[in-house]
Amino acid sequence: MSTTAWRFRGTEGADDAVLRLKQLAGKDLIDVRDVAVIRWPHYAAAPQVQEHVTDEGSKASSLAKKFSKAGIEGSMIDSVKGDMTPGNSALVLLSTDAEIDTIAKAFEGHAMELMRSDLSVKQEDLLRTAFGNPPGPEGPAAG
Template identity: 30%
Template sequence: MATLTAWKFDSADGARNASATLRDLQSQGLIQVHDAAVVSWEEGKKKPRTAQLHDLAGAGALGGMFWGMLFGLIFFIPLLGAAMGAAVGALSGSLTDVGIDDGFIRRVREEVTPGTSALFLLSSDAVQDRVKEAFTGQRMELLHTNLDGDQEARLREVFEDSQA
């Protein structure tokens, strides 16, 4: 089962740096990345830059349209014109089924601000202790996961020590 997580970094390039770590972990078989995207918001800019990480996307990739619509909902970034309004409404309703609801959108909108970045990751089969080790020293905070409460608590516990 794949897990969708959203991680916040306290610098505009933190998520991009983390993607390099993920690339290395995936090449070692320590995590399976199905899809990933980053949001980088430089100080002084009016809106963030977003990008799907095509080089990490696997067979289960969600696709650029998913990420574009999700980031459009969160950051009010214009997507593909007014004709997409109905599709965005339908998508936002279906996202609730996987834990992407108004609370998630509001939290990401409040937390990802100028000078920060975020990594959105669809992954599975992580060797958590090795993944944790690889991220040691990277200052990040888990904003969202679609894991159940016990699984999320374990994930937070695993990564708390990596902040040192």
């Protein structure tokens, strides 16, 4: 299992990504275990977190936590919140069995940036390359 956090332009970008991930999961291209969406509307004083966004994620997360304490860690969500800016959104994804190239094609043309992950540096670089983000701290959705 891996946890990745993605930043999107606009407060609805992460919501669009959730819908796209549900479609990909329906085609068995990714196994979505849990999802959290973080939005920071311009009018809000701080980012707003919505955990366990998918019905499947909520059920799986509840069961998994009982048996193996698997799920998105609060520290990951807190770190992503700390990197947010007003007017953006982020998606924190716990997944397995991802068909990276196919998923990257499904998100082609969507401005998104890999913010954080529990992957190795080499794996992060491969993921950034697949999604069209240059390796390093600055991607197309930064700022």
